[in-house]
Amino acid sequence: MASAVRRLKGLVAATFTPMTTMSDLNLPVIQQYVDYLIEKQNVRNIFVNGTTGEGMSLSVQERKMLAEEWVKHAKNKMDSVMVHVGCLSLEDSKDLAAHAASCGADAISAVSPSFIKPSSQDALVMYLKEVAAAAPSLPFYYYHIPSLTGVRYQVFDLMGKMQKEIPSFRGVKFSDVNLMDFSLCIHNYKEFDLLYGVDEQLLGALACGAHGAVGSTYNYLGKTTYKMMAAFEKGDLLKAQELQHTIQKFMVYVFDMGWGLPEFKQIMSLNSGIDMGPARLPLLSSLQPEHHESVKSKLKQLNPL
Numbered sequence: 002m003a004s005a006v007r008r009l010k011g012l013v014a015a016t017f018t019p020m021t022t023m024s025d026l027n028l029p030v031i032q033q034y035v036d037y038l039i040e041k042q043n044v045r046n047i048f049v050n051g052t053t054g055e056g057m058s059l060s061v062q063e064r065k066m067l068a069e070e071w072v073k074h075a076k077n078k079m080d081s082v083m084v085h086v087g088c089l090s091l092e093d094s095k096d097l098a099a100h101a102a103s104c105g106a107d108a109i110s111a112v113s114p115s116f117i118k119p120s121s122q123d124a125l126v127m128y129l130k131e132v133a134a135a136a137p138s139l140p141f142y143y144y145h146i147p148s149l150t151g152v153r154y155q156v157f158d159l160m161g162k163m164q165k166e167i168p169s170f171r172g173v174k175f176s177d178v179n180l181m182d183f184s185l186c187i188h189n190y191k192e193f194d195l196l197y198g199v200d201e202q203l204l205g206a207l208a209c210g211a212h213g214a215v216g217s218t219y220n221y222l223g224k225t226t227y228k229m230m231a232a233f234e235k236g237d238l239l240k241a242q243e244l245q246h247t248i249q250k251f252m253v254y255v256f257d258m259g260w261g262l263p264e265f266k267q268i269m270s271l272n273s274g275i276d277m278g279p280a281r282l283p284l285l286s287s288l289q290p291e292h293h294e295s296v297k298s299k300l301k302q303l304n305p306l
């Protein structure tokens with residue numbers, strides 16, 4: 002029987018959280034940000050309050066305000082708004098899940114708790130089940146990002162348990178390099194959405210059958226990544242490889258500079274012309290004014306606006 006459930010496809014931008022110079026939320030920027038993603042990057046899905054959005058560094062109240070604002074502006078323009086509700090506190094996660102449903106989000110996602118970690122796969126699934134049950138009408142996506150959570154259970158092993166225990170379970174945002182685990186999930190759980198989350202090797206995940214991708218770079222490399230996906234779909238593997246390699250060269254530059262979230266936010270500001278402000282935690286950015294032209298010209302070659 003064909004499923005009536007709408008599948009999440011294509012690119013999902015993991016949004017940055019716009020902030021003022023004082024690191025307060027800068028909500029008025031969000032409307033412009035939504036239009037930029039649609040018009041300049043052709044991206045019509047967003048993942049809010051995740052890693053890139055600094056969800057874990059924000060208060061519950063701030064996360065609610067952000068979810069509301071993103072939903073308000075994306076509602077009739079984008080295909081889907083997924084709100085990340087994972088926290089170290091189960092109560093906070095449930096609160097955020099219920100709030101996401103009440104404000105009109107299309108889906109929720111949660112990471113595993115990562116300070117006191119689940120002691121077994123079953124414990125993790127029980128936890129996720131409670132979070133998902135706080136918003137039973139919304140599709141639930143497990144957010145697998147072992148490099149940050151330290152929770153490394155094979156997703157393939159978890160999928161069957163999540164399918165059995167969580168009625169709203171719809172898929173996984175898979176931010177890990179283990180393509181065998183990813184491939185096993187795709188082939189054994191065909192009715193679920195498997196969204197890949199390591200942008201710099203998306204082509205490998207497409208070859209395994211990825212249904213879509215969620216990531217930070219789609220904020221500024223969305224159009225280029227779509228070109229790579231189109232080449233792959235047409236069977237033009239050489240062109241797809243070339244585009245993936247070009248994107249990788251940009252990421253090598255970023256990683257060689259030792260850049261992370263505060264610099265990613267600046268890269269986004271430089272490319273979009275929308276001021277994202279600094280990161281929330283007092284992490285000092287090492288992207289200096291003398292780097293601006295180099296970042297801009299590299300991105301311009303990659304993704305001419």
Ligand SMILES: CC(=O)N[C@H](C=O)[C@@H](O)[C@H](O)[C@H](O)CO
Nearest residue numbers: 052176198199200201216217218
């Ligand atoms: C750790 C992290 O932030 N992972 C993101 C998604 O999960 C990715 O989108 C990366 O930001 C991206 O692949 C660049 O390394």
Ligand SMILES: CC(=O)C(=O)O
Nearest residue numbers: 015051052053216217
């Ligand atoms: C990158 C990603 O998917 C996140 O920021 O959560």
